[in-house]
Amino acid sequence: MTSIPKPSVRHPGLPRNALGLTTRDYEGGMSTLCAGCGHDSITAAIIQAVWELDLPPHRAAKLSGIGCSSKTTAYFMRQSHGFNAVHGRMPAVASGVHAANRELVCIGVSGDGDSLSIGLGQLCHAIRRNINLLYVLENNGVYGLTKGQFSASADVGSKSKRGEPNVQPPIDPVLLAITLGATFVARGFSGDKKQLVPILKAGLAHRGFALVDVISPCVTFNDHEASTKSYRFTRGHRHELAPVDFIPLTHEIAAATVPGDPVSVTMHDGSVVRFRSVGEDYDPTDRDAAYAHIRRLQAQGEVVTGLLYIDERAPDMHGVNGTIEEPLTRVPYASLCPGNAALQKLQEEYR
């Protein structure tokens, strides 16, 4: 037999969430990525996160650009809305989706090429606008889809599969995002769902832009000996800085009474992000301190992971603009677009 699709039969004891769904109900089409690609694990982590959050699949929008990573939105939540934008333009489309229907849960998936090369400007402005979007950056240090050229996240000295070293300094999406004032910045590793799933859940609960950079080895073009984005290298150099538990609203009381909590951050919807442990000189709610700390560890050659920075007070795009609570898609056309007469009247005021 040749390759088969994943059969719909499931484990008889698979648990169901509050909507009566199993994780299998949040799946999408069969992945066409290379076997062993980190991106597929991230897809599985997203499925686990949205299942645990009881997210109704039809209330989500999946947005992506171009790349192996960007293809993965087809591999989860087949019932959701989706838009595969042109290369690097996912943030613009996401802004539009979020502007039009603020009730949709927006999940963006991009790659290091899509985000840090062609789409760098788009990423920066999405952060600046603080659109309510979970932005998963599947970071493998290469353009996987176009056969493994170095991307802008490749480290100096990391070698290509054919042995050439990268000479250009990398752009670190985490440091970039903190610099630009992102309100939720995290880094995970595709090979560690225990860490990644709570981060994704917190990112989904966060109101505003949540950047989750996920080191995601490309098995085909960047998993060799001299690569700094391989499974082995990442495992050898990973530093888990700020592990978190995500406690949804329903469990709030129990969570709040845990004694000796180093840091707990209450999200806008009442759920809580609890940091299990953070270093003495580290405060994930202090932007400057977080930046400095990450820089310091990185200079020692460590790949820092965890929920690195969080700011729950900043307003998102709708907050800044004072948009009405009602999604614009539900506002009658006549009120959304008051017509030519109203326009003439408005223009008259400026004459």
Place this chain on the structure above:
Amino acid sequence: MQPTDVTNPRYYHKVVDCQWGCPAHTNVPEYIRLIAQGRYTESYLLNRASNVFPGILGRTCDRPCEPACRRTRVDGKPVAICRLKRVAADLRDDVSDFLPKVPERKNGKRIALVGAGPASLTVANDLMPLGYECVVFEKLDRPGGLMRTNIPAFRLPASVLDEEVAMIIDMGVDLRLATPVTSMRALLAEDYDAVFVGSGAPKGKELDVPGRWDAKRIHIGIEWLESVHFEHVTSIGERVLIIGVGNTAMDCCRSSRRLGGRDIKVMARRSRKYFKASPWELDDALEEGVEIVENHAPRRFVVENGRLVGMEFERLAWSEKDGKQRSEVIDTVTIPCDDVILAIGQENAFPWIERDIGIAFDDAGMPVVDRVTMQCSRPGVFFGGDAAWGPENIIWAVEHGHQAAISIHNYCQGLPITDRPSYGMNLVSAKVGMHAWRYSNDYSPAPRAAMTHVELTQRFQKLNVEVELGFTAEQTAHEVERCLNCDIQTHFTAPLCIECDACVDVCPVNCLTITTDGPEEDLRTRLSAPALNRTQEIYVSAALPQTQRVMVKDEDVCLHCGLCAERCPTAAWDMREFTVLIPYAGKPASYELRTANPIPSGLSSQLAVRSSQPL
């Protein structure tokens, strides 16, 4: 946990649920694949190697393999393993050229076998090709045992039975019909090198309640069926009560239906949950208009003027207390009838075995027989089939026969009979290309094929109209695809794994987990889906290279779909075809290894193992 040792044939053998559940360890998935390929003759011969009577068993087997079948745990209904066996038997070509060859020159050893049922016949089947001279004594004038005299022809046509019995007899067995053995002492005095007792459990149990001896037309089930077979009985009254609700009762009620019974009631002491009859036999009886009456305990026969007119029962209400079932009598009812058939069980009887010749019997009157060697307390005398430990079924009789033949062969060679030949295994990759396997790995959601039956009106015209029509070509084509190919094993090579999680994520039924090691109890709770089925093993790998965690697989509902192996970038998971090599008398497991299933050279990582551990 200790890493799982898959070089012991036992581990993978147990994964093949049907084969593990079959007393004779028939290689079910392989024979189903052969049927799928239209290779019926090969499928038949593969069956015959272990179960000896594929045509008979394809119609009548108790099929312990089916409740064991993994498919039951996946979608509720097992693969129709038994009736697929019948497909191979029905559609095969002439197999006479492929049957075991019997040497011209004998080895000089003579074996006496008592009874010509499936147990003795299996012993003869295994020993004749080794040059033994086998003398079978049979009380009746035809061979086959209960398969002949008690299993009705509407379930098992005589032609099928004749052919498969003849395959053995025609090896040159010295069959002495109508020759009951009346004295074991006398038999032992004759010049035999060993004796095998396959005389069955020939006595039906009595129901000694008032009125039992006051009227005719009260029959013992197995005797009555035998009389029907020999046409000593050709009719029965219109109203028939069958006492008991085992498989014998089912054959009695259905035979009554064909001999003139109109109002037939099977009377059960308890509720349906506790019936001994196989569910499919109950269904068949119900389809033929037999009524099954629950919670009625027989009290007495009602006899008027020397004539049986009815039977009195106590109606019971059952309740459970402290895990024990208690009954309470509600009232008493009399059910009128013309005949009563007692089908409440069988007993062994060995009036012909003297008790002072070194053959020990226990308090229940049963011979003391060793579970492994089948030898009784007198060296050189072996028991098997229903004669060994009471009524079982054909497939157990066959397995006893195989084991007894091994013992007899050892005994005649002067080897200790406790020296059992070792089992072996082959394990060869099923990969034939990129994402291509040499088996059909796609999961078929088809429901279990339902057997078509002859119209009721035609069914009762004669006693020997076979009820089941067998599967059609279309049904067969669907049913073979329902088999999950459990012998195509997921084989793991820990040093190759890069812990990418691809296999864990793709598995449709959450079999796989990469986690930190721990004791089994604890591990079972920490898996992708908790491993609650304790009858199924969990596989635990050696420590993985990058994190020293372990790969754990819960075997419970694995579909053997191969997706883990397809998704694995390093071939740490591979799908490998496993064959357990079973030794028979004079045929060690390695015999097959060398001839039938050579390991391709260059596949050094692939395993061929012999193991002396019992399965």
